[in-house]
Amino acid sequence: MNKLSNKDINNLLREAFTDAAPDKQDDIIQAAKGHNTAPTVSVTQENTRGQYAKPAALIAAASVIVIGILFILIMMNSNKAYSTVMIESDTCIEIGLSRDQRPVSINGIDNTGIQLARHIDNAQTLTQAVDNILDAMRDSGSLNENSNTVLITADAPENAQELLSASFEAAKESFDDSGYQGAILTTVASDKKEVQQLAHRHHISVGKAEMITDIIRKDKTLSSALLSRLSVNDLNLLTTFRGIRYKDIGIFGVSRGCVEPDEAIAYVCSEAGFTDSNAAVTMSVSPYGLIYSVTIHGNSRVYIYRLDAQNGEILTVSQGEDLQSAQMADKNTPTPAPTEKETESKTAATQSAGSPENLFSLLNDAQNGQTPSAAAQTPQDNRTTPTTAPPQAQQATSSPASPKPQTTQKQASQSQKQPQQQTPTQKRTTPTSAPRVTQTEKPQPATAAPKPTQAYTPTEAPKPTAAPTQPKTEPSIFTSDNYLKYSGGIKHTDPLTSSAKQISIRRIKNGYNLFYDHTDFPYSPAGTQGGISALVCNREQFCRLTGSTDSRYDDSYFKTHALYIHMNRDANYHWIKSVEAAYMQGGTLCIKNSEPVGYYITTDAANPEQIYTVVYELNKSDLEDFTNMVEYTD
Amino acid sequence: MVMVLFTIADDSSRSRRLETYIKEIAEDNMTSLRLLYEETSAGVYSFTLSMLKNREDAEDALQDVYLSIHKSAHLYNPIGRPMEWIMTVTRNICISKLRDRNKTKPLDDTDKPAEFPEFVRSENRILLGEAMKILTDEERKVIILKAVAGLKHKEIATVLGMTPSTVRSKYHRAIKRLKQYLTRGGAFRE
Numbered sequence: 091m092n093k094l095s096n097k098d099i100n101n102l103l104r105e106a107f108t109d110a111a112p113d114k115q116d117d118i119i120q121a122a123k124g125h126n127t128a129p130t131v132s133v134t135q136e137n138t139r140g141q142y143a144k145p146a147a148l149i150a151a152a153s154v155i156v157i158g159i160l161f162i163l164i165m166m167n168s169n170k171a172y173s174t175v176m177i178e179s180d181t182c183i184e185i186g187l188s189r190d191q192r193p194v195s196i197n198g199i200d201n202t203g204i205q206l207a208r209h210i211d212n213a214q215t216l217t218q219a220v221d222n223i224l225d226a227m228r229d230s231g232s233l234n235e236n237s238n239t240v241l242i243t244a245d246a247p248e249n250a251q252e253l254l255s256a257s258f259e260a261a262k263e264s265f266d267d268s269g270y271q272g273a274i275l276t277t278v279a280s281d282k283k284e285v286q287q288l289a290h291r292h293h294i295s296v297g298k299a300e301m302i303t304d305i306i307r308k309d310k311t312l313s314s315a316l317l318s319r320l321s322v323n324d325l326n327l328l329t330t331f332r333g334i335r336y337k338d339i340g341i342f343g344v345s346r347g348c349v350e351p352d353e354a355i356a357y358v359c360s361e362a363g364f365t366d367s368n369a370a371v372t373m374s375v376s377p378y379g380l381i382y383s384v385t386i387h388g389n390s391r392v393y394i395y396r397l398d399a400q401n402g403e404i405l406t407v408s409q410g411e412d413l414q415s416a417q418m419a420d421k422n423t424p425t426p427a428p429t430e431k432e433t434e435s436k437t438a439a440t441q442s443a444g445s446p447e448n449l450f451s452l453l454n455d456a457q458n459g460q461t462p463s464a465a466a467q468t469p470q471d472n473r474t475t476p477t478t479a480p481p482q483a484q485q486a487t488s489s490p491a492s493p494k495p496q497t498t499q500k501q502a503s504q505s506q507k508q509p510q511q512q513t514p515t516q517k518r519t520t521p522t523s524a525p526r527v528t529q530t531e532k533p534q535p536a537t538a539a540p541k542p543t544q545a546y547t548p549t550e551a552p553k554p555t556a557a558p559t560q561p562k563t564e565p566s567i568f569t570s571d572n573y574l575k576y577s578g579g580i581k582h583t584d585p586l587t588s589s590a591k592q593i594s595i596r597r598i599k600n601g602y603n604l605f606y607d608h609t610d611f612p613y614s615p616a617g618t619q620g621g622i623s624a625l626v627c628n629r630e631q632f633c634r635l636t637g638s639t640d641s642r643y644d645d646s647y648f649k650t651h652a653l654y655i656h657m658n659r660d661a662n663y664h665w666i667k668s669v670e671a672a673y674m675q676g677g678t679l680c681i682k683n684s685e686p687v688g689y690y691i692t693t694d695a696a697n698p699e700q701i702y703t704v705v706y707e708l709n710k711s712d713l714e715d716f717t718n719m720v721e722y723t724d
Numbered sequence: 725m726v727m728v729l730f731t732i733a734d735d736s737s738r739s740r741r742l743e744t745y746i747k748e749i750a751e752d753n754m755t756s757l758r759l760l761y762e763e764t765s766a767g768v769y770s771f772t773l774s775m776l777k778n779r780e781d782a783e784d785a786l787q788d789v790y791l792s793i794h795k796s797a798h799l800y801n802p803i804g805r806p807m808e809w810i811m812t813v814t815r816n817i818c819i820s821k822l823r824d825r826n827k828t829k830p831l832d833d834t835d836k837p838a839e840f841p842e843f844v845r846s847e848n849r850i851l852l853g854e855a856m857k858i859l860t861d862e863e864r865k866v867i868i869l870k871a872v873a874g875l876k877h878k879e880i881a882t883v884l885g886m887t888p889s890t891v892r893s894k895y896h897r898a899i900k901r902l903k904q905y906l907t908r909g910g911a912f913r914e
Contacts, residue, residue, distance in 0.1 A: 094907055099899055099902050099903060099906070100870070100871035103770075103852065103871040104871055104872050107766045107767075107769065107770040108872075110766075111765045111768075111786075112783050112786065114761075114765075115758055115761050115762070117787060118757065118790045119754050119757060119758060121787070121791055122757060122790070122794040123754065211803065211804055225878065229876070266889075267887065267888045268888070268892075269892050
């Protein structure tokens with residue numbers, strides 16, 4: 091059976107209704123002819139030509155020409171931009187503004203922007219212009235849920251901050267309307283000559299040129315030509331990942347990528363059959379976009395997987411002897427095989443060193459404007475392995491006795507010949523539309539490395555067994571006295587009364603989580619929406635529900651805080667919602683949600699257990715009389 | 725990206741064409757009225773049907789819509805959204821018809837299930853007619869305005885008086901339900 095696409099359904103509907111529409115043209119034309127809407131105007135002309143008619147006509151014509159020229163000059167002057175605001179995502183569009191901040195022009199800076207700008211409606215105000223541009227970017231795919239960042243650059247002789255502020259508010263409102271969170275970067279155009287030249291040379295905004303300058307200042311191996319090809323979203327992901335701070339750029343919100351770093355690790359580990367505690371990830375830049383390099387150490391070998399950050403596609407795999415572990419083994423020979431306990435403690439040690447094992451540490455840091463995790467701040471840190479395999483490893487890779495690397499068909503031979511090839515300029519040969527690489531050869535992981543049953547195994551929680559065939563409806567986790575859940579859809583009631591007590595609540599996480607085993611998680615059956623929401627009051631509940639072992643959410647944290655967590659997985663959709671209000675009414679915690687917005691997930695076939703999670707923090711002092719929880723939407 | 729730009733260009737040229745028709749209709753050009761009807765009647769008819777839930781009333785409303793367009797074409801402000809204007813006219817006429825219907829009929833019959841044209845051309849269309857019945861009224865309106873009339877989410881929001889995010893949500897939900905129904909029913913079988 092073919093897979094039905096939205097377009098198929100739209101086409102089928104359009105054709106069906108086009109055929110079904112009655113032919114009423116003649117009736118309408120007949121009836122319309124009965125109306126006479128066009129006013130009849132009779133004009134009588136008198137012959138007034140006299141002897142002075144010809145000179146008078148000449149004088150009138152000359153006057154018209156003079157007035158016309160004056161009018162054109164005035165118009166040209168009034169249409170001249172006094173200041174500009176540039177909006178940039180993966181394309182750049184400039185709004186020209188008059189002295190009174192009225193939009194007088196909308197022009198593309200790069201080729202795509204020029205094409206887009208032709209179809210953008212004229213606007214009367216700056217707010218409207220920003221809104222129209224963001225709409226056009228959204229319609230063209232430049233902005234979407236997984237590339238949600240815009241950079242606003244204001245260039246004005248005196249009121250740049252004012253323009254920036256108005257543009258920011260308009261962009262924020264536009265993102266609110268779009269149904270997903272956006273990241274908005276703002277800056278006033280730099281007057282530095284080199285930054286302006288960079289912008290001019292690469293057809294980008296001055297703000298983006300400034301971003302690039304900030305990145306190159308930290309990493310001189312990167313070139314402006316390479317970076318200018320990245321979208322603002324990718325640039326911001328890169329700076330966040332590497333812990334680079336901008337000098338003069340304001341940030342609101344968090345940029346999102348199609349594949350998060352921990353997703354890259356989890357995916358590679360699941361493919362290779364290793365635990366993710368042995369893995370580290372770095373981010374690099376290629377002419378085609380961002381690249382993740384995931385390095386896995388196992389059984390005295392090191393494997394380096396390069397993934398396209400846009401779609402998680404594995405581009406190349408290299409492998410070789412793990413010199414570090416070999417040296418360790420030499421020092422400690424004879425080394426017995428690690429016991430399960432030792433493996434666990436090693437896992438814990440790696441986590442405490444900042445392993446991206448759980449999504450929470452990365453996302454929370456990113457949301458707080460910090461680096462993804464303490465250990466991920468610089469490429470030179472402990473957990474980050476160089477993207478190139480050591481020379482010895484390269485030699486080992488070409489050895490016929492070594493396990494075959496896992497790679498795409500087209501690149502297999504290339505990888506075998508040049509296993510050390512990790513340069514960002516490597517050309518992508520696999521089709522970009524494929525969400526995941528097609529494995530032609532099953533990876534041969536280290537024989538001693540135990541194959542994990544799940545990627546995110548909380549150390550405190552009992553290890554789940556095989557995935558359940560039927561989702562549980564009432565797992566034991568929900569029987570705890572101070573832990574309540576609501577699942578199975580949205581409750582449409584409005585319990586708000588004047589006695590309600592407003593409480594403080596703030597979002598601390600929003601993103602995907604990958605679970606490979608959901609023994610304890612009763613996700614919604616396909617066809618329903620709403621997922622599961624829970625009020626988490628202690629660490630045990632937190633670990634068991636989320637699969638995370640993030641040390642920040644420890645017992646002392648839960649002494650003063652509780653977490654409202656919403657998780658959802660619904661066939662090929664994620665139903666994303668956010669909390670609009672939270673309050674106590676008697677003993678009832680009332681959560682008012684926004685209308686959930688469904689997003690189609692194309693990677694579901696590969697990751698059927700992908701869960702969308704939102705986490706909000708509440709103060710326990712607000713929940714003193716807490717007995718139950720209700721959720722509702724308008 | 726190029727495909728998307730072509731799509732935007734197509735939408736834009738369609739809007740310009742429709743605006744030209746409306747302008748010429750204001751000058752009493754019947755050929756333009758005929759052309760406008762040919763290009764937009766499917767969207768208008770499907771929307772009247774989803775509002776009035778009765779084929780006879782929908783056909784009457786369809787006629788009224790084009791007469792109203794003929795009468796008020798000179799009032800159209802050419803801002804590049806002719807379909808939004810046409811569908812707003814359609815909605816107003818449908819509301820007026822519903823009001824008249826409620827005056828003449830003591831019992832409100834707006835809750836009865838929607839009556840849809842029998843799509844007899846193929847098995848898929850019959851199934852589609854059935855699938856449309858499982859949608860809520862609002863979902864049906866949104867999907868018709870999007871799929872058949874070709875309106876953007878923002879334009880649908882204006883016509884139906886909703887927020888764009890609500891429209892998006894309803895559209896995704898509706899298309900998902902249709903997809904599930906059609907897949908279960910074996911539509912698009914090879």
